[in-house]
Amino acid sequence: MATVFERVSAVVVRQLKVGAEEVTPEANLIDDLRADSLDIVDLTIAIEEEFSAEADFEIRDEDAENIHTIQDILDFLATQGLS
């Protein structure tokens, strides 16, 4: 069973078209993974989809404002009981 990090990493690689080796917990979505504001909205939707079977949640705009790095995504998912 893939870990939450592995699953998030796979979504990020698919959505942002970056190399798997670039996706580390510290990686900044904008500075390191070259995302723009539309990419981040798109990414949050894809994360919701990925975990929709286990938890029904929505990444609201105020949540998205606090997401800068991969670790921020993992922290948010932990608040939804996904870790």
Add this chain to the structure above:
Amino acid sequence: MTRALVTGLGAITPIGLTAHDFWENLVTGTSGVTTITRFDATNLPVTIAAEVKGFEASNYMDSKAARRMARFAQFAVAAAHLAAEDAHLTLKDEERRRAASAVATGSGGAIDTMDEQMVLIEKGPARVSPFYIPVMAPNMGACQVSMHLGLRGPALTSVAACASGLYSYMEAKQLITSGRADVVLAGGTEAALHPLPIAALANMRALSRRNHEPTRASRPFDRDREGFVFGEGAVIMVIESEERALARKAKVYAELAGGGLSCDASHITAPLEDGSGAADAIAEALRDSGMEPEDLDYIAAHGTGTPLNDVSETRAVKAALGEHAYNVALSSPKSMVGHLLGGAGAVGALAAVLAVHHDTVPPTINLENPDPDCDLDYTALKSASRQVRAAGANGFGFGGQNGCVIFRKYKA
């Protein structure tokens, strides 16, 4: 007044992913029509189409950029890169403001609307892609070409149904000859292969239902024609001012001599029976080019293979050219490439340019039993080697929009 020259060719079509391959297959009479592979079409009345096969967007642009583009825009960007490469086009920063794009389409990303609508219904508004609007908007063909090639002059998008592609060459000529631009990437693109338009056009009785014989389905001017074959793809050419082209010793395929546009002002789908609207466009193209009917050796016909179009177009050519109509060679690229809708005019233009360049007229395949009402020389079945001093491309669209653009051999 400076002249507008064709210095580069790019094509993504059902019979070739370069202008060179397109021409090889066009001259040898190779059909690009097959059973639809993109989706399961078994419940549709029409199960055949001219699909672009083997196209990988990532061969032409980075995959992240490709993900933010509908297929029609990917085709346009790919064809534009090919055209720029063929022209050995390089732009200095100060030249970019005088470089433009003109990329026509019939329906832009309409099929992406259908897919995103399903997301809205099935998963709710929170799951709708933030990219939906900039992906489906019809102007994105031109804008993406401008983004990828760094063209900071005008980015134009004509929407004129199946005449669309020709409008781009009208715009390109005007931009160049009026001195507003020195380079224009001009053409048309379409990628609308989806069950909805297939069903609608089939119900309109516009499409051939020869599902069991795909390569024989598109048969313009033939007695047994019954409609067109749905196609997809893009053609983009580099149109360049004479001064710029000569200064950099560019290879010149042809001169974009002129064009004419008109509207039937009559019916939403049927052309005027006497072809007079289309005739006006052809006559105006000759006038705009400073040419007489006798100067024209070839016409890449609109030639859809619908019962109405081919008779009406035949009458239009006779009305515009008089007796010379019987001396000019015609042929329909759609017999092989299918009908690229908003890209069709640009396919015809490419056939015209290459006919002028190679002194060769491509054939109309499947023209086995000519319709008695279609009595011109449509270059049936086999290509013809003959001098082509000048060639026109016709395009007529729903709404009654007519266009004709003429290319001729360039003489300095």
